Amino acid sequence: MILLLxxxxxxQILRFVAVKDLAILRGVCKYxxxxxxxxxxxxxxxxxxxxxxxxxxxxxxxxxxNQLETLSLFRCSQITGEFTENLVLDKFVxxxxxxxxxxxxxxxxxxxxxxxxxxxRCLWINxxxxxxxxxxxxxxxxxxxxxxxxxxxxxxxxxxxxxxxLFQIVANCSGIKRLNVEQFVLSGNEFIRLVKTGxxxxxxxxxxxxxxxxxxxxxxxxxxxxxxxxxxxxxxxxLKKKTSSKTNSYIINSQRS
Numbered sequence: 001m002i003l004l005l006x007x008x009x010x011x012q013i014l015r016f017v018a019v020k021d022l023a024i025l026r027g028v029c030k031y032x033x034x035x036x037x038x039x040x041x042x043x044x045x046x047x048x049x050x051x052x053x054x055x056x057x058x059x060x061x062x063x064x065x066n067q068l069e070t071l072s073l074f075r076c077s078q079i080t081g082e083f084t085e086n087l088v089l090d091k092f093v094x095x096x097x098x099x100x101x102x103x104x105x106x107x108x109x110x111x112x113x114x115x116x117x118x119x120x121r122c123l124w125i126n127x128x129x130x131x132x133x134x135x136x137x138x139x140x141x142x143x144x145x146x147x148x149x150x151x152x153x154x155x156x157x158x159x160x161x162x163x164x165x166l167f168q169i170v171a172n173c174s175g176i177k178r179l180n181v182e183q184f185v186l187s188g189n190e191f192i193r194l195v196k197t198g199x200x201x202x203x204x205x206x207x208x209x210x211x212x213x214x215x216x217x218x219x220x221x222x223x224x225x226x227x228x229x230x231x232x233x234x235x236x237x238x239l240k241k242k243t244s245s246k247t248n249s250y251i252i253n254s255q256r257s
Contacts, residue, residue: 081109132160
C-alpha cells in the first residue's frame with residue numbers, strides 16, 4: 001500500500017504525478033494532504049503549452065503552494081492574471097523563477113506578484129501583449145534579477161514595453177547578466193546605449209535589430225564582459241570572434257533565409 005512507503009519514496013513517486021492531479025490528492029486522506037501540500041512538493045509549478053489551463057485552475061493549485069520557487073505558464077494563453085485576485089500574495093515570497101511568456105497576463109497581476117517576491121532571479125515576459133511600461137518601476141525593484149526575457153517572437157506580436165522602459169530596467173537592475181530583447185528592433189544608437197548601460201551583461205540577444213558594422217565598432221569598448229552576443233538578422237557583416245584583446249567575448253551572427 002502506497003501510504004506505507006517511507007515519505008522520501010512517496011515524494012519521488014508523486015513527482016511524476018501531474019500538478020493538477022496533485023490537487024485531487026488533498027481530498028484522499030489527511031496524510032496525503034500533509035505530505036503533498038504542507039511539504040515541499042509544490043515548490044515548482046510548471047504547466048507549459050496549454051490552451052485549456054485557466055486562471056481558475058491555477059488559483060485552485062496555488063492555494064496550497066506555500067513555498068513556491070518556480071512558476072512557469074509558458075504559452076498558457078488563457079492566463080490573464082485573474083488568479084492573483086483571490087490569492088494571499090505572500091505565497092510568492094520565495095519565488096525565484098517566473099515565466100509568463102506568451103500569456104495574456106496584465107500589468108496589475110504581474111506587479112502584484114513581483115511586489116511580493118524578494119529573491120526573483122529569472123523573469124520571462126516576452127510576447128505578453130498586455131504588459132507595458134506600467135510594470136517597469138516594479139521590475140526595477142527586483143534587486144536580485146539575473147535573467148530577463150522581453151523580446152518578441154514575431155515583429156507583429158509585440159509587447160507594450162518601450163525602449164525607454166527597457167533602458168530603465170537595465171539601468172536599475174544592475175545584476176542582470178542574461179538579457180533577451182530579440183525583435184525589439186533597436187537602432188544602432190539604442191544598441192550602443194543598451195550595452196553601455198548594461199555593463200554587467202554576459203549574454204545578450206538583440207537579433208532582428210538595425211545594427212551595422214559601424215555600430216559594433218563603437219560598441220566594442222562596452223563589451224568587455226560579454227560572453228555571447230546574438231546578432232541574428234542584423235546588418236553586421238564583419239565580425240571577429242573576440243571583440244578585443246581584453247575580452248573573451250564571442251559574437252554570433254547568422255542570417256535567416
